[in-house]
Amino acid sequence: MSRFLRPEIDFDPDKIVLCANCSTCRWTCTSYEEFQTEAMFAGGRLRLLRSYVEKNLPIDDDFVRTVYACSTCEQCVERCPIKLPYVEIIEDVRKKLVELGKGPYGRLHLMGDFVQKVRNVFGEDPQTRGDWIQEGTETSTDSEWGYFVGCTASFKRKEIADSTLRMLNYFGIKPQILGPDEFCCCSPLIRTGQLERQVLEEAEDGSVQDLGTLKVEEVIMHNIEQMEARGIKKVIFSCSGCYRTVTLDWPKFYRATHGILPFSTQHLTQFLALKVRKGELKWKGSFDERVTYHDPCHLGRHVGIFDAPREVIKSIPGIDFVEMERSRENAKCCGAGGGFKAGFGDNAVNVAADRIKQALEVGATTLISSCVFCKLNFLDGVKKRDVSINVLNIEDLFVDLMGLR
Amino acid sequence: MTELAKPDVKKLTDLEWVTDSMVDRLSASGDTTGIPYYHYRWKKNWLADYVALPRSKEQVSSLLKLASDRRIPVVPRGGGTCYYGSASPTRGGIVLDTKILNQVLEVNEQEMWVHVQAGAVWEVLDIYLRKRGLTLCVAPQSAVASTLAGWLAIGGKAGIGSPKYGTALENISEMTVVRPNGEIDTVSGEDMNVFYGTSGIAGVVTSMKLRVRPIPEMEGGLIFVFSSLQSALEAVERICKLKHKPVYLRMTDREYEWRVAGGLPPQITGSVFVLVTFDGKKLDVEDSLKAAKGIFELTGAQDLGEEYFRKSWADRFIVEMKLKLEVPTLSMQNIWIPVSNIAPITERMYSIARKYRINSCFYLVMGMGDMARLCLFAPSDHRHWTHFMAGKTMLHRLAKLGYRHGGELYTLGLQNTVYLKKFQPEDYRRFQEVRQKWDPNGIMNPDKLTHSNMTYRRMNLMFTMNGNFRRVLSILRRAKNLLQVPRQEDA
Ligand code: SF4
Ligand code: SF4
Numbered sequence: 053m054s055r056f057l058r059p060e061i062d063f064d065p066d067k068i069v070l071c072a073n074c075s076t077c078r079w080t081c082t083s084y085e086e087f088q089t090e091a092m093f094a095g096g097r098l099r100l101l102r103s104y105v106e107k108n109l110p111i112d113d114d115f116v117r118t119v120y121a122c123s124t125c126e127q128c129v130e131r132c133p134i135k136l137p138y139v140e141i142i143e144d145v146r147k148k149l150v151e152l153g154k155g156p157y158g159r160l161h162l163m164g165d166f167v168q169k170v171r172n173v174f175g176e177d178p179q180t181r182g183d184w185i186q187e188g189t190e191t192s193t194d195s196e197w198g199y200f201v202g203c204t205a206s207f208k209r210k211e212i213a214d215s216t217l218r219m220l221n222y223f224g225i226k227p228q229i230l231g232p233d234e235f236c237c238c239s240p241l242i243r244t245g246q247l248e249r250q251v252l253e254e255a256e257d258g259s260v261q262d263l264g265t266l267k268v269e270e271v272i273m274h275n276i277e278q279m280e281a282r283g284i285k286k287v288i289f290s291c292s293g294c295y296r297t298v299t300l301d302w303p304k305f306y307r308a309t310h311g312i313l314p315f316s317t318q319h320l321t322q323f324l325a326l327k328v329r330k331g332e333l334k335w336k337g338s339f340d341e342r343v344t345y346h347d348p349c350h351l352g353r354h355v356g357i358f359d360a361p362r363e364v365i366k367s368i369p370g371i372d373f374v375e376m377e378r379s380r381e382n383a384k385c386c387g388a389g390g391g392f393k394a395g396f397g398d399n400a401v402n403v404a405a406d407r408i409k410q411a412l413e414v415g416a417t418t419l420i421s422s423c424v425f426c427k428l429n430f431l432d433g434v435k436k437r438d439v440s441i442n443v444l445n446i447e448d449l450f451v452d453l454m455g456l457r
Numbered sequence: 458m459t460e461l462a463k464p465d466v467k468k469l470t471d472l473e474w475v476t477d478s479m480v481d482r483l484s485a486s487g488d489t490t491g492i493p494y495y496h497y498r499w500k501k502n503w504l505a506d507y508v509a510l511p512r513s514k515e516q517v518s519s520l521l522k523l524a525s526d527r528r529i530p531v532v533p534r535g536g537g538t539c540y541y542g543s544a545s546p547t548r549g550g551i552v553l554d555t556k557i558l559n560q561v562l563e564v565n566e567q568e569m570w571v572h573v574q575a576g577a578v579w580e581v582l583d584i585y586l587r588k589r590g591l592t593l594c595v596a597p598q599s600a601v602a603s604t605l606a607g608w609l610a611i612g613g614k615a616g617i618g619s620p621k622y623g624t625a626l627e628n629i630s631e632m633t634v635v636r637p638n639g640e641i642d643t644v645s646g647e648d649m650n651v652f653y654g655t656s657g658i659a660g661v662v663t664s665m666k667l668r669v670r671p672i673p674e675m676e677g678g679l680i681f682v683f684s685s686l687q688s689a690l691e692a693v694e695r696i697c698k699l700k701h702k703p704v705y706l707r708m709t710d711r712e713y714e715w716r717v718a719g720g721l722p723p724q725i726t727g728s729v730f731v732l733v734t735f736d737g738k739k740l741d742v743e744d745s746l747k748a749a750k751g752i753f754e755l756t757g758a759q760d761l762g763e764e765y766f767r768k769s770w771a772d773r774f775i776v777e778m779k780l781k782l783e784v785p786t787l788s789m790q791n792i793w794i795p796v797s798n799i800a801p802i803t804e805r806m807y808s809i810a811r812k813y814r815i816n817s818c819f820y821l822v823m824g825m826g827d828m829a830r831l832c833l834f835a836p837s838d839h840r841h842w843t844h845f846m847a848g849k850t851m852l853h854r855l856a857k858l859g860y861r862h863g864g865e866l867y868t869l870g871l872q873n874t875v876y877l878k879k880f881q882p883e884d885y886r887r888f889q890e891v892r893q894k895w896d897p898n899g900i901m902n903p904d905k906l907t908h909s910n911m912t913y914r915r916m917n918l919m920f921t922m923n924g925n926f927r928r929v930l931s932i933l934r935r936a937k938n939l940l941q942v943p944r945q946e947d948a
Contacts (some may be wrong), residue, residue: 133775
């Protein structure tokens with residue numbers, strides 16, 4: 053009975069009336085470009101949300117799918133005349149769907165299940181998390197520098213982790229690496245609303261085993277405690293998603309009980325830009341290519357770092373740098389973030405292929421990014437959609453030019 | 458054989474471009490008005506049964522033929538940016554979303570036109586043209602989201618470029634249309650009139666040849682603030698008579714500017730803001746700017762400077778929406794009126810707002826000649842019912858006043874159709890004839906232009922009662938304004 057009096061999805065009435073329904077955010081939206089229906093952009097989703105709440109509509113599968121078919125790229129927030137905090141709202145809706153047992157969408161729950169079981173989103177053996185470290189590179193146990201590697205570079209794109217370490221070594225830094233003690237930064241879980249939920253696993257004999265309650269806060273606290281215990285004061289990131297989450301999300305969990313984070317955060321592009329500015333970076337080779345830069349949403353729009361990567365790229369001898377039609381604040385998303393790749397794999401690859409086309413349109417032969425996840429999706433775009441371009445991250449380029457590999 | 462007549466198509470949803478999922482129906486049933494179920498008194502069934510996303514004019518044709526045969530209502534939908542429910546279903550049926558029909562078919566640089574599918578978004582088309590050294594002559598204020606056919610359907614005549622290049626229709630030389638019975642036709646000249654300002658009742662426009670021009674050599678403008686409406690109006694009238702017409706001329710009042718700018722610096726003391734933009738040959742633009750500056754300065758208006766102009770000009774496509782900043786519910790009415798006649802309306806607006814203790818502000822965009830779109834706003838919060846309804850009442854009273862001063866409603870759509878019979882009887886008859894001729898089954902966008910589920914008498918009574926009630930509350934000091942207003946000492 054109470055269902056008829058109370059909406060199934062309860063939401064702050066002040067927030068659901070914010071959207072002006074102007075649709076300014078529609079044609080640039082990552083998910084609208086892919087699905088092209090009125091539900092699949094920020095304004096459409098907010099109209100739906102309001103209707104479901106005000107009309108007490110039962111949450112159906114299509115609603116859940118629509119809420120999750122968004123890469124949280126924030127292109128809509130950039131376009132919005134009233135700068136409506138759409139991504140915050142949609143993450144909140146996802147959280148509520150998870151609480152109701154209706155979310156996350158599709159197989160996105162696997163990421164949460166794996167973090168609960170093995171502390172990484174890929175279900176890989178946590179003991180092998182540091183296995184990417186190669187001979188000839190140096191780490192330490194007492195440096196004030198830490199390198200937070202993240203799940204993707206640790207298990208799927210190990211060359212990125214290796215390049216970053218070599219780059220740090222080049223500048224005389226032997227960072228501390230947590231290895232098996234590094235847990236997921238929780239970006240994919242926060243973005244998909246899996247902040248706290250019970251994790252159940254079906255055994256082969258059909259019985260269901262309770263794996264306990266996944267609590268993102270505990271995972272984050274573990275990471276912070278590990279770094280604090282090792283005396284790490286400065287943390288460097290190669291993954292824009294990790295960087296965004298540690299810089300903007302972790303403090304939300306930590307501040308109330310502990311105050312400010314015990315370390316500062318720096319994306320590797322900021323680190324390199326500083327070296328360029330100080331004149332400490334003397335390039336050894338040249339890169340005689342036409343190059344363009346893709347702003348990762350998590351680094352650009354989310355945190356506001358647009359200039360540092362460009363400064364670094366433009367300082368490389370021989371480079372012919374061009375901007376794509378949509379760049380900086382208006383950059384098109386690569387399609388990987390916000391659980392979009394994990395939930396809508398094919399669509400995410402289409403988005404990446406489209407972005408690569410934009411790079412080709414300006415005559416670029418190399419597409420540079422500075423996010424592990426973007427690179428992963430672009431490489432899928434190249435492989436699966438018959439587009440051809442050289443995809444590199446800044447650290448890859450650094451290591452190649454400096455002859456560090 | 459039309460696609461829908463194929464043996465394996467038993468029901469609409471067998472077509473991969475038609476959906477009946479709740480999320481698609483709900484999201485395609487609403488527009489800028491707010492949410493689909495608003496204005497329920499104007500609607501019998503606010504929720505579409507299907508949403509169709511055709512990819513060709515042939516698909517549009519097969520859908521309209523089926524709908525016509527089976528008498529299923531069809532609501533053509535472009536960007537869904539109209540404030541008056543033009544694209545909202547009132548009897549369920551099919552929402553025909555035209556936005557996938559958005560391809561450029563041909564660019565003719567000799568004759569300066571582009572042949573383009575009519576579901577294209579104005580801004581996207583302009584980006585495409587600019588890469589080729591061309592640009593649009595006119596575009597609506599909502600160009601960031603609205604479609605070509607959408608602006609045509611609401612009778613677009615006051616946008617960017619209008620003072621110089623005319624209405625939406627005047628910039629189209631030919632259209633491909635699908636009639637309500639499914640017939641595909643190409644029309645030009647006067648035959649295009651039935652598609653202008655008629656909310657799709659004569660059929661669906663699927664492509665058009667649109668006038669374009671080379672990117673102008675120079676673009677420049679000014680923004681001044683005036684101490685009175687009278688002096689601002691005098692200046693505007695003189696600007697409109699300059700040899701080179703502006704491409705854009707906008708007038709806003711203090712509360713409007715204060716809201717969209719998120720506050721005003723104390724040195725800005727006037728009450729009416731006028732922004733004017735010219736483009737074209739460098740020498741002409743420089744001449745026009747000099748002349749405009751002279752006209753403005755003669756009235757003692759204050760120059761807000763280049764930076765303020767640049768920012769305001771850059772915001773031209775989103776400025777109406779910026780008003781929603783910190784305003785939960787925005788009601789508005791648009792009146793198409795000679796600019797010299799607006800003073801009694803804005804004065805009455807302030808006086809009603811004072812009496813009702815509600816917010817009010819206005820904004821005006823010039824069209825051709827001396828005609829302008831006067832946009833009156835009642836910022837409110839619909840959860841505070843008497844405040845919200847008092848705002849609606851104010852707009853209703855001002856609409857009536859607008860008619861008395863030689864104006865008419867700019868957009869008709871769903872909610873304004875109710876005024877037609879009483880205040881625009883000739884237009885009402887014309888719309889009836891169009892409907893009768895092209896859509897005798899009445900399937901195309903029902904309850905727009907030719908019929909309203911609400912009677913004028915009932916609406917008028919409702920607003921009179923609401924207004925009186927708010928007035929009593931106000932006298933008893935039980936009505937208070939919800940939203941912050943610019944402080945008097947700022948003025
Ligand atoms: S965050 Fe990105 S994908 Fe999601 S609605 Fe906004 S623009 Fe679209
Ligand atoms: S741009 Fe902002 S206000 Fe407009 S529809 Fe999108 S989210 Fe809503």
